[in-house]
Amino acid sequence: xxxxxxxxxxxxxxxxxxxxxxxxxxxxxxxxxxxxxxxxxxxxxxxxxxxxxxxxxxxxxxxxxxxxxxxxxxxxxxxxxxxxxxxxxxxxxxxxxxxxxxxxxxxxxxxx
Amino acid sequence: xxxxxxxxxxxxxxxxxxxxxxxxxxxxxxxxxxxxxxxxxxxxxxxxxxxxxxxxxxxxxxxxxxxxxxxxxxxxxxxxxxxxxxxxxxxxxxxxxxxxxxxxxxxxxxxxxx
Numbered sequence: 001x002x003x004x005x006x007x008x009x010x011x012x013x014x015x016x017x018x019x020x021x022x023x024x025x026x027x028x029x030x031x032x033x034x035x036x037x038x039x040x041x042x043x044x045x046x047x048x049x050x051x052x053x054x055x056x057x058x059x060x061x062x063x064x065x066x067x068x069x070x071x072x073x074x075x076x077x078x079x080x081x082x083x084x085x086x087x088x089x090x091x092x093x094x095x096x097x098x099x100x101x102x103x104x105x106x107x108x109x110x111x112x
Numbered sequence: 113x114x115x116x117x118x119x120x121x122x123x124x125x126x127x128x129x130x131x132x133x134x135x136x137x138x139x140x141x142x143x144x145x146x147x148x149x150x151x152x153x154x155x156x157x158x159x160x161x162x163x164x165x166x167x168x169x170x171x172x173x174x175x176x177x178x179x180x181x182x183x184x185x186x187x188x189x190x191x192x193x194x195x196x197x198x199x200x201x202x203x204x205x206x207x208x209x210x211x212x213x214x215x216x217x218x219x220x221x222x223x224x225x226x
Contacts, residue, residue: 004154034214043202043217044155088155090215099167100145100206100215102155 003027004091006103014111019076021106023089026070033065035074036088038105044088048074079110115139118203118218125193126226133188133221135203143208144186145215146178149200161186162208193225 005024013019021035032051036044050056050063050072062075072091076083086105093099116137125131137144143162147155160167161180168178175197177189186203200222204215 032213043200043220046214046216049214090155099157099160100204101157104152104154 003093003101004089004103006087006089006106008104008106010107010109012109012111013079015079015081017079017110019079019083019108019110021074021076021087021089021108023072023074023091023103024070025072025089025091025093027091027093028067028070030067030070030091030093032092033063033072034090034092034100035061035063035072036090036102038086038088040085076108079108081110081112084108084110115216116203116205116218118201118221120221121219122222122224124224124226125190127193127195129193130189130191132190133201133203133223135186135188135218137184137186137203137205137216137218139205139216141205141207141216142183143206144180144183145204145206146176146186146188147202147204147217149202149220155202159188190223193223195225198223198225 003026035048037047038044048063050065056063060077064073086107088105089103119134146158149155158172159178179187200220202220203218206213206215
């Protein structure tokens, strides 16, 4: 079983719509969760971190965490063409304080 | 200076060559990482240096050898690589804490083995 799983997509949404990205993880003891954005040919850029159950909002981005379901999601409101990128879910597994594991990423395309 | 700097940005090497990748972080962090990113695969954690202690992924071949002389510098020494080692190699750093904190990445080294 993969430690972190994401739907690889591609996911296409029209400009101005809400994009919903999902991620599940295998280790119930995981404590910290992150979303990274990666443009083609570039390195991953941290956009959200979440540590406790519930929602965390930052501008157009909302991260949602449900530890009981081992599920974390990212919502992007008012999607813009500049949001087109691959979004990586990352989870810090309890096996090591700083062992950050990534999903394969979901490719998002926002259509003007 | 940007937070995490990697050199070189691009590297082409033959299978018999020896080369090194360099990473430097200016964020005051105490943990550094090497990741490998291949097409259509998740980022693969290769090595972690946390509080100057090394943790490694046992599946990483011995032709990759890390070195961390201090908390700001990290190297990845490469020798007798294979074509399948061609990938983007990413360095990252974070402030080590139980439960983990955010990791910040350098721009990566695009490695091609011929």
